[in-house]
Amino acid sequence: MSMTLRLDDEQDAELTALAAAQGISKNEAALRAIRESAARVSSDADVRRLTREAIERYGPLLDRLAQ
Template structure:
């Protein structure tokens, strides 16, 4: 079994006295922990904040993905002839 670092991720609200957030334990390999530390250092934040930020960023990307696909499909259809000519 690989070495695993345990990081307890606790919502900011937990520390503020309001129990709106959820606490969880995140099990990371040494390499993942080092990557998270590098993210945190680069952004001048704690590892907990870096993990939350990464989750929020990825969720935003996933939310936008269907719109991007729809636009790309529309552009491919609209410019199909031009793209075919450019490909020759």
């Protein structure tokens, strides 16, 4: 599947600099940025879920300890 990515001049310059710094093509730099962002979003969601579970499980104990 192909896709056109429309960038303004500043965004293109940033992508060019990112690709050059990593020694990769602009296409590969964009793909890596997408993968890294997706991984962060997934990781953040996991942290939120685990935090909710910990609060549900240990919330009453933490409340008692705080008193």
